[in-house]
Every structure is written in C-alpha cells, then in structure tokens.
Amino acid sequence: MEFRPEYCQVQDALSILGGKWNPIILLHLMSARTMRYSEFKKVLVGITPKMLTSQLRGLEEEGLIRRKVYAQVPPKVEYSITEYGMTLKPVLEAMHEWSVAHARRKYGQQDIR
Amino acid sequence: MEFRPEYCQVQDALSILGGKWNPIILLHLMSARTMRYSEFKKVLVGITPKMLTSQLRGLEEEGLIRRKVYAQVPPKVEYSITEYGMTLKPVLEAMHEWSVAHARRKYGQQDIR
C-alpha cells in the first residue's frame, strides 16, 4: 500500500498508541521480559490504578500484550509483550528519534521555517 | 538519547500527531506543494470548518505548516508544509507501514500470540 494521503492508514497506529500511558507501557515491556502490576505502579509515576488497568486491558484486547494470572494468595499478575506487540517497536523508535531530534518545547530551539 | 523507557520522548510526537485530522493534513501537504482551505474541505471528507481551522491553527503554531493569506477579494489562503514539518515524514511513514502490515481490525486477521 502506497504512502499517499488517499490511502492513509496512520489512524490505525494512532488508535493504539494514542492512550496517555500506552506507549510507555509498551516500551517497558519491550525491554523487560515481564512486569508485574505493582512494578508498573512504581515506574509509571502518577498513574492511578484505574488508568493502569484500563490501559493494560486495552493493550491486551489488541493482542499487543499478554496477561498471566498466578492462582495464588496474594495474587500475582505478570504482563509481557507479544510478538505482535513487538512489531510496534520501529514505530515507537521513529517517534522517539523524531522527538529527541526535533521536538521544540523541551529544548527551546528556535523556529525552523 | 537512548531508546529506553526512562528516556521516553514519544509523547512529544504524539501530542502533535494525536489530533484526529492532523496526520492526514500533514500527509496532504507533504505531497502537494500548497493547498487551499477549500481544497482541504473537499479531501477531508466529513470535517467541519471549525475542526479544520483549529487543526490548521495548531499545526501552524507548532511551526509544522505555513499559512499565507492573499489580500484580495474573495479571500485566498494557501497552506504549505515547513521544513520542520517535513521532518515528521519518517514518523508518519513508520506508522503507515505498520498499519498496512499489521493492523488487525480492517483485515480480520486472526490473533497473533
């Protein structure tokens, strides 16, 4: 499929990466083999349990991450990325590299026009 | 800057590409030299004037597009992309390519796990 406005598919990627915490969650799971719910709460500073759960559920429904529940007390839940989720890595990298190279606000670059 | 969760900069790109019509607007301006307000209204099916204006204004404030007003009657306004705006092309391409290759919903692929 060509990269032209008429065939724009960008929204499909954005609908997945658009959530406030989704990209950083995916990023963590791409570099860690598994992560527990409580570990996310530590690294995702400021996130509420409700948001964390909803973002994780969304990613799980998309098949991007895997959720494994250990039947034990106290409960233990591990999240990991799927192969399908890993296919998003180049996209996240592209966004990341653009941001560090070009994003203005953080580094007060002058206008480029 | 490394591509690690701790240094995640992805949000900067998303804050710009997140608007509902922003990506497709940029895409059009990347392949057309200039585009008029009325041309956008034709190709962006379903967009309201309010949305079109607000998205264009946002992109202009970011320095991604340029707005040129011709002092004549009837009015004529031309939009074009800036060099800064063109730097987003690889990002849009990455999202586009991922979408056509992997996005599920549109093509009813089975789960990949």
Next chain:
DNA sequence: CTGCATCCGAACGGATACTG
C-alpha cells in the same frame, strides 16, 4: 497484591448558523 466502582471535571470533536 491487583484490581473494581463511582463520581467528577476537562478536553475533544461534531452540528448548526452566521460573517467579512
């Protein structure tokens, strides 16, 4: 430990009508 339920305000996006 891993959530769910509830309420709330803000932001987003659309519909409609009007204007220089």
Next chain:
DNA sequence: CAGTATCCGTTCGGATGCAG
C-alpha cells in the same frame, strides 16, 4: 472564500474509596 460563534454530546483521564 475562509473562516467565527455557539451549543452540545462523548470521551478521557483523575480522585477517591472499597474488595477479593
């Protein structure tokens, strides 16, 4: 032609409290 103004429903995300 290129917008503005106004209203409004939906969604998003946060705060708080409770539960298996």
